[in-house]
Amino acid sequence: MVHLYHDLFVNILSSVIIVISLSVPQVYGFGQSKESGHFRSKRQTFTQTTYTFTPTSCAAGASVGTVTATPPAGATLIYLISSQPTAGQFAINPTTGAISFVSAVTTNGAPVTIQVTATATPAAGTVPTATVTINLVSCGGPTFTQTTYNFAPTTCTVGTAIGSVSASAGGAAVQYGTLNSQVAVSSTTGALTFTTAPTTNTPIIALITATTAATGVATSTATVTITPACTLAGGTFSQNSYTFTVTNCAIGSTVGTVTASFAPGTTVTYFMSGGNGLYQIGQTTGVITTAAALPVGTTNFNVAAVGSNGQSAQAPVSISATCTGTAGATTLATTTVAGSPVFSASSYSFNIPCNVVGWQFVGLLQAANSDKDPLNYSLQQDVIGRFFVDPSSGELKTMGPLAQAGTFSLIGRASDPWGFMTTVPITVTVGGAACTS
Structure with missing residues (x-):
């Protein structure tokens, strides 16, 4: 009888233990879940808590930068802008975290701060927030390092380097330009050169513009004053002065030749000033001939040579006549x-x-x-x-x-x-x- 009760007690106890084992939930380690059976993060986190972007373009749709967050295993993230100073100024791609301009910003201004959140689906823990600072230093285009420039080049030939201007646009590429016909500016470097030979000591005023290449918005200009301080290169006569003697006084007789040299390829034209109408000069040859009946004596005048590049030179000429013209020829000069x-x-x-x-x-x-x-x-x-x-x-x-x-x-x-x-x-x-x- 005792054995019978003992066996019955053992069977009842075993049943109770089995029931208890089936009904008690399994205890998992920290970070585990029943569903996954392995450790995983219980919440999403941004890779940075703060971001700073300096966009090179502030046009509508232009990229500002991208924020990123790490989602819990098996979850997807949705990015949202939780706050911004001006409603609707910026937008964020909910899937990629790419931030962009909704409306164009056309003037440079103080930095703008917005708040961005990353929500996990399915939800997992607290929703994190990242602070994004956006520098608006390139929205208004480039800024010149100086508003005025002054150059005094000592060489005045076409293509001569004058100097350079410089503008910055927060790291964006800058494009330079000018409407002045005497000066050219490199669109990429701001280097200035002559397109025509200038006149010595005659100032040239050129307005240079700077444009942000990506947006095409020109927002600043610089005034460039160029005062050529150069001797007109190549514009020199073969002699500092010329002296001729005339023995044949017939009209059209050759007296002598003056010659000026300029840069290769330059066409030279000769002129004379003074001479009392007694002489004339060939425009292309520099040959001086008699033009009227000559009195005995010395005549002084100046000759000038002008190059097709705008350069010039002058020289004095002295002619002594040892013959006289006829009275009739002299009469023709005044009657x-x-x-x-x-x-x-x-x-x-x-x-x-x-x-x-x-x-x-x-x-x-x-x-x-x-x-x-x-x-x-x-x-x-x-x-x-x-x-x-x-x-x-x-x-x-x-x-x-x-x-x-x-x-x-x-x-x-x-x-x-x-x-x-x-x-x-x-x-x-x-x-x-x-x-x-």
Whole structure:
């Protein structure tokens, strides 16, 4: 009987233990779950708690930067902007975390701070937040390191380096430009060069623009003043001065030749100022010939050579005549004979401002003869030696600087291929606010 009760007790106890074992849940280690059976993170985390971005473009849709977070195993993340100073200014891709501009920002400004969250699906723990700082230093385009630049190059040939300007756009590429026809600027480096040969001591003002290459927004300019401080390269006569002696006084006789040299490939044109109408110079050859009956004595005048690159040179000429012309030829120089050229006016009067530049246009002399022959223009009298006439066009120009006010009396002359000529008085008045005392 005792054995019977003992066996019954053992069977009941075993049943209770089995029931208890089936009903007690399994205990897992920290980080484990019943579903996965292995350790895993219970919440998502950002790879950085703070981010700083400096976008190179602030156009609508432009990229700002990307935030990243690590999701719990088996979960996906959804990125959201939880707060920003201006509603709708920025957007974030909910899947990738890429932040972009919703609306364009066109001016540089203080940094902007936004808050970004990463939510796990299925949910797992507390939702983390990252702080994102966005620097808006490139939104308004480049900024020049100086607002004004001054250069004084000593070489004045086409292509000569002048100097460089510099602008920055928060690391973005900058593109430079200018509308000045005398100066070129490298679009990538800001290096300035001459596109035409400048005039010495005559300032050139060029406005240089800087554009952010990615956006095409130009927001800053710099003023560049270029004062060429150079001797006109290559513009030199073969002699500092020329002296000739004339023994053959027939009109058209060769007196001598002046020669000026310039940079290779430059076309040279010769002019003369003064000479009392007794001589003329070949524009392309520099050959001086007699143009009227010559008195015995010495005549002094200046010759000028102008290159096609804008450079120039001057030299004095002295001619001693040991022969005399005929009275008839002398009469032709002062008396209008039938068939002689006739000027469009009995006298000319011109007004020009004071200036520090040579080769300024003064006025136009016009004459014609009955046969409509091509005429040669010159100055028969130029006391100060500061003017010349283009022998083909009749354009009267200054040969050198005229900085002081005054009235100058000249005598212009027109001659035809047959030796007939006529003269006209010219008055040039120089004045204005730019004159020096």
